[in-house]
Amino acid sequence: MTNTNDDITAFYNGEYMPIDKVAISPFDRGFLLGDSIYEAIPFYNAKALGGELHYQRLLQGLAAVGIETPYPLEQWSQIIASLLVKNVASQLVYIQVTRGNEQIRKHRFPVNAQPTVLIFPIPFQSGIDTNYPGCVAHLQDDMRWQCCHIKSTSLMGNVLAYRQLHTDGVSNDEALLVRDGYVVEAPSSNLFMAKDEVIYTPPVDNILPGVTRTLVINLAKDLGYKVIEKAPSIEVLKSADEVWVTNSMEELKPITAIDQAAVGEGVPGRLWRALFTAFQALK
Ligand SMILES: Cc1ncc(COP(=O)(O)O)c(C=O)c1O
Structure with a gap:
């Protein structure tokens, strides 16, 4: 080999x-x-x-x-x-x-x-471009420790979230982690949602302060969007117009369905596209 x-x-x-x-x-x-x-x-x-x-x-x-x-x-x-x-x-x-x-x-x-x-x-190659069809996400309980703002290599909780996807036969889908009824993060990316032209993302109190998250928040503000740092409840997330997750490798990845239900129109949305395009220009 x-x-x-x-x-x-x-x-x-x-x-x-x-x-x-x-x-x-x-x-x-x-x-x-x-x-x-x-x-x-x-x-x-x-x-x-x-x-x-x-x-x-x-x-x-x-x-x-x-x-x-x-x-x-x-x-x-x-x-x-x-x-x-x-x-x-x-x-x-x-x-x-x-x-x-x-x-x-x-x-x-x-x-x-x-x-x-x-x-x-x-x-690496991000694998996401403007033709990307979108990714399905599944809600899971967040089993990680209580200092998720620290980028520690003790990642068992994150790994087990991916194991669950694997066990369910959906290894390439995404997991979205739920704590006390609120959706806070994915196992290796931060969460964003958009509703009525406003962008929401959970605050970095006990999640990883993603660098891509910071860059995307800044771009969104530059493009004139209001950004609110608040974790959505499950219900609110499921009623979003758009959802995407961010990290350094996948950049901005659109989520087009959550647990069988389409997000918005079930395709990558307009705000994602605008931010994805603006993000490419940062490189
Ligand atoms: C749990 C978690 N959240 C968010 C991120 C995104 O961070 P960044 O945008 O700095 O890559 C990562 C990256 O590994 C992560 O592991």
């Missing part, structure tokens, strides 16, 4: 190396306990989209869980510049920083651990 990772260079604890040569310790707390923070930054023709917001979120996540940042803000972008694969139009740079390891497995806080840093680029 051809190894498609051959050309990928990774940055691992201060050194650049082929990704297949990275050897993470079995004692690393990121591996054993999910004790780590990650970030994923999209680059278009080697230029980061929302770079500053991504680096800030990384440093905020590290501070939130008490992992000392191994590099100051400026150095991250220098390290990453050397990793970008040449001649690739779009690539996502994945960054993971773990609390490190003390050559032992234990829950208790380590005294001497040095953070482990792994960074590598993943060439």
Whole structure:
């Protein structure tokens, strides 16, 4: 079998190396306990989209869980510049920083651990364009922990949401997560809905503050739309004219049905199209 990772260079604890040569310790707390923070930054023709917001979120996540940042803000972008694969139009740079390891497995806080840093680029294509027909979504209970604003690699709740889709035979559909009757987020994207020309998106009190979300809110305001940060109830979401989800890889993905019921006219809507088009111009 051809190894498609051959050309990928990774940055691992201060050194650049082929990704297949990275050897993470079995004692690393990121591996054993999910004790780590990650970030994923999209680059278009080697230029980061929302770079500053991504680096800030990384440093905020590290501070939130008490992992000392191994590099100051400026150095991250220098390290990453050397990793970008040449001649690739779009690539996502994945960054993971773990609390490190003390050559032992234990829950208790380590005294001497040095953070482990792994960074590598993943060439990608969003797969969404103006001909995209739309995606079906399914409501599910949100089973995640109570600090969803932290971009932690402990992602079991998110993974189980996708497992449910897989079990139901709809792996390519989307899940929308419901907390106390309100729809807050998807397992790897933020939620937007539009009703009567007003755009709504849940506030970032206990969801991931998505960078794409911020960019889309700014674009919507620039285009003259009112944006209200409020989570919709299930009923309100189902009565929306348009629904879409956002993340760095899929950008803006229109949801055209929720649990068998069409959203609006059951096709990607006018506001989605306007924002999707404006978003392309940011690259
Ligand atoms: C739970 C969750 N919400 C939202 C997002 C979107 O964040 P961003 O737009 O920064 O990619 C992600 C991205 O991975 C996510 O995992």
